[in-house]
Amino acid sequence: MKAKKEITIYDIAKKLKYSPSTISRALNDHTSISKKTIRAIKKTAKEMGYHPNSLAASLRNNRSKTLGIMISRINRPFISSLISGIEEHARKSGYNVIISQSNDKYENEVVNAQTLYNSRISGLIVSLSMETRKVDHLKQFMDQGIPIVFVDRVPDELNIHKVIIDNYAAGYKATQHLIEQGCSRIAHFAGAQHRNVYRERKKGYIDALKDYNIPVDNDLIIRFKSLSFEEGEKATRKLLDLPGPPDGIFSANDTTAVSAILHAKKRGVKIPEELAVIGFNDDPIASIVEPGLSTITHPAIKMGQICAQRILQHAREDQDHAVSEITVLPTELLIRDSSNRKGI
Amino acid sequence: MKAKKEITIYDIAKKLKYSPSTISRALNDHTSISKKTIRAIKKTAKEMGYHPNSLAASLRNNRSKTLGIMISRINRPFISSLISGIEEHARKSGYNVIISQSNDKYENEVVNAQTLYNSRISGLIVSLSMETRKVDHLKQFMDQGIPIVFVDRVPDELNIHKVIIDNYAAGYKATQHLIEQGCSRIAHFAGAQHRNVYRERKKGYIDALKDYNIPVDNDLIIRFKSLSFEEGEKATRKLLDLPGPPDGIFSANDTTAVSAILHAKKRGVKIPEELAVIGFNDDPIASIVEPGLSTITHPAIKMGQICAQRILQHAREDQDHAVSEITVLPTELLIRDSSNRKGI
DNA sequence: ATATTTTATGCAATCGGTTGCATGTTTTTG
DNA sequence: CAAAAACATGCAACCGATTGCATAAAATAT
Numbered sequence: 149m150k151a152k153k154e155i156t157i158y159d160i161a162k163k164l165k166y167s168p169s170t171i172s173r174a175l176n177d178h179t180s181i182s183k184k185t186i187r188a189i190k191k192t193a194k195e196m197g198y199h200p201n202s203l204a205a206s207l208r209n210n211r212s213k214t215l216g217i218m219i220s221r222i223n224r225p226f227i228s229s230l231i232s233g234i235e236e237h238a239r240k241s242g243y244n245v246i247i248s249q250s251n252d253k254y255e256n257e258v259v260n261a262q263t264l265y266n267s268r269i270s271g272l273i274v275s276l277s278m279e280t281r282k283v284d285h286l287k288q289f290m291d292q293g294i295p296i297v298f299v300d301r302v303p304d305e306l307n308i309h310k311v312i313i314d315n316y317a318a319g320y321k322a323t324q325h326l327i328e329q330g331c332s333r334i335a336h337f338a339g340a341q342h343r344n345v346y347r348e349r350k351k352g353y354i355d356a357l358k359d360y361n362i363p364v365d366n367d368l369i370i371r372f373k374s375l376s377f378e379e380g381e382k383a384t385r386k387l388l389d390l391p392g393p394p395d396g397i398f399s400a401n402d403t404t405a406v407s408a409i410l411h412a413k414k415r416g417v418k419i420p421e422e423l424a425v426i427g428f429n430d431d432p433i434a435s436i437v438e439p440g441l442s443t444i445t446h447p448a449i450k451m452g453q454i455c456a457q458r459i460l461q462h463a464r465e466d467q468d469h470a471v472s473e474i475t476v477l478p479t480e481l482l483i484r485d486s487s488n489r490k491g492i
Numbered sequence: 493m494k495a496k497k498e499i500t501i502y503d504i505a506k507k508l509k510y511s512p513s514t515i516s517r518a519l520n521d522h523t524s525i526s527k528k529t530i531r532a533i534k535k536t537a538k539e540m541g542y543h544p545n546s547l548a549a550s551l552r553n554n555r556s557k558t559l560g561i562m563i564s565r566i567n568r569p570f571i572s573s574l575i576s577g578i579e580e581h582a583r584k585s586g587y588n589v590i591i592s593q594s595n596d597k598y599e600n601e602v603v604n605a606q607t608l609y610n611s612r613i614s615g616l617i618v619s620l621s622m623e624t625r626k627v628d629h630l631k632q633f634m635d636q637g638i639p640i641v642f643v644d645r646v647p648d649e650l651n652i653h654k655v656i657i658d659n660y661a662a663g664y665k666a667t668q669h670l671i672e673q674g675c676s677r678i679a680h681f682a683g684a685q686h687r688n689v690y691r692e693r694k695k696g697y698i699d700a701l702k703d704y705n706i707p708v709d710n711d712l713i714i715r716f717k718s719l720s721f722e723e724g725e726k727a728t729r730k731l732l733d734l735p736g737p738p739d740g741i742f743s744a745n746d747t748t749a750v751s752a753i754l755h756a757k758k759r760g761v762k763i764p765e766e767l768a769v770i771g772f773n774d775d776p777i778a779s780i781v782e783p784g785l786s787t788i789t790h791p792a793i794k795m796g797q798i799c800a801q802r803i804l805q806h807a808r809e810d811q812d813h814a815v816s817e818i819t820v821l822p823t824e825l826l827i828r829d830s831s832n833r834k835g836i
Numbered sequence: 837a838t839a840t841t842t843t844a845t846g847c848a849a850t851c852g853g854t855t856g857c858a859t860g861t862t863t864t865t866g
Numbered sequence: 867c868a869a870a871a872a873c874a875t876g877c878a879a880c881c882g883a884t885t886g887c888a889t890a891a892a893a894t895a896t
Contacts, residue, residue: 204882548852
């Protein structure tokens with residue numbers, strides 16, 4: 149099973165007695181080639197079974213029509229929706245999408261950055277790993293004028309492009325909602341505090357408490373390593389065992405919020421009457437758990453589309469790294485039964 | 493912000509007074525270059541900030557170290573886990589992964605195949621769109637000796653590589669389980685019958701009924717278009733309105749199974765006593781719904797890893813398309829409360 | 837009819853590695 | 867010590883498309 153030789157523009161040129169340049173230009177609808185010639189060349193190309201070699205074009209242009217994506221893990225609802233949005237938009241614009249998972253390890257992120265760089269991607273979309281604290285490994289892209297858009301988990305740097313949600317406002321909203329439902333001892337499941345998203349959510353939580361004159365009790369703020377289901381159960385147990393257990397929980401993700409609901413129910417704690425719970429993300433499980441989990445919704449797919457759009461825009465123009473562009477997408481408070489004490 | 497010129501092997505060659513060939517070989521640990529030279533060259537390369545240009549290498553080799561993936565949609569638990577497995581394995585082996593979504597449209601699949609082909613991928617992993625009925629658009633890969641591995645939703649052709657689960661056995665197991673729990677009127681939520689996975693699951697269902705001398709009632713077999721939550725609710729309503737409603741449901745996915753549970757509960761139908769339900773896939777929602785959804789588990793991540801492994805193996809050897817290789821992975825019956833009448 | 841534009845096409849260098857073959861050098865062997 | 871073998875490196879063609887510059891041909895203006 150030998151691979152037949154591929155047809156190249158040279159083969160077409162020979163057959164049609166044109167030069168390779170003309171073939172190349174014709175196939176790219178270059179204006180300096182007459183319509184008639186273009187038509188004829190395209191027809192012949194098709195007949196001969198010509199498949200353009202993107203590698204050659206990319207090499208020549210020193211840029212492949214490809215976007216790189218760096219994320220922690222693909223198989224999470226938010227991330228996979230984000231990627232779906234990116235891929236869809238990129239493909240429509242004729243770009244391929246390469247994905248790379250860091251598994252939340254800084255080390256992997258560095259290696260992946262290297263590989264993507266070597267592939268001469270035209271743009272990079274990054275959501276940082278949990279561990280990442282510095283972004284030197286991405287400097288090479290900026291140096292080469294390869295646009296980077298950070299999304300969701302972004303660095304604190306200023307002169308960069310970001311697509312994010314207002315985590316602070318969302319955290320505030322969620323907490324405020326619990327307060328309005330009559331909660332006065334509100335716990336918070338917090339993520340790693342060097343990651344903007346978790347830090348901001350917590351800030352929003354704290355400021356809401358302060359604004360409503362509710363004392364901030366550090367015993368009620370649980371620092372999570374990975375916001376996993378197991379961690380959530382453990383934390384809930386600990387909280388409910390407290391002499392003064394909380395009457396509300398604002399969790400930085402849905403997974404741990406759901407684990408809290410399930411654990412509380414198991415102990416006979418009534419939700420939302422004795423414990424109101426609100427999560428973050430609106431994962432599929434949020435609508436399935438009973439009572440339904442109130443949560444903060446992300447426009448994940450749209451975020452992806454915007455990332456792709458931004459990056460392509462920058463990739464085309466000779467972008468200006470001096471100006472940063474921050475897109476903040478709206479979140480919504482989605483009230484289900486896990487926090488609805490007043491029957492709204 | 494101008495892009496600095498990239499360092500090439502020619503620059504290194506000039507600096508070290510070696511020929512580019514030697515540099516190239518040294519960087520690739522070619523045996524004909526002395527250890528000492530290799531060490532010196534690599535050191536200098538690093539110092540100079542050399543970044544290999546994979547495009548150039550790929551062009552020369554007429555193959556980029558990249559795997560293509562064609563799937564319906566990324567943001568589904570099974571698919572994203574599958575991709576995660578592929579990506580992980582591929583990356584370890586030094587391959588990039590390009591993904592393309594068909595959104596279950598044949599037309600998109602054809603276009604995507606073209607784009608991937610033009611990128612000169614080294615191998616292709618495909619799970620067919622819901623619509624796809626012929627695979628001519630993939631012939632070009634085979635003609636060029638580019639290995640293809642089909643996964644999960646595979647064509648019926650014989651001489652191809654497949655990584656699948658035994659859908660028939662799983663369907664049989666699931667149905668048998670319901671029968672053993674005392675169900676005698678078992679409904680089936682079936683997917684599109686030209687897709688192997690759904691056809692096989694249904695076959696297993698029917699054969700199990702037959703083996704246990706239970707009549708096959710066509711009114712209890714619902715043909716779904718997309719196995720969505722809404723479709724599931726509608727179907728459940730219809731079934732429960734029947735003069736002789738079912739006492740068990742085997743659904744070809746978890747989404748519709750969960751929708752059945754929720755709808756049945758709303759109507760006061762007791763699960764599993766009056767209606768036992770079993771799904772397929774073990775999506776996260778399966779463990780959250782109450783009662784917990786019994787289901788068939790897929791080793792999704794592992795399937796991905798095996799796909800990557802197979803494809804890389806074929807990409808390296810000059811593969812032999814004459815022989816097909818079919819890997820069938822085990823599924824497991826995971827019994828939760830939605831079907832557990834006897835309290836096992 | 838000649839000069840000037842406009843239009844259509846070709847030439848040849850280039851992008852950055854890779855590799856078969858040739859050559860020069862060193863080591864081993866008889 | 868010469869011949870053979872092993873080792874180390876270089877030459878130059880090649881992968882396939884792109885593009886600035888040059889040029890030929892056709893159309894328009896004078």
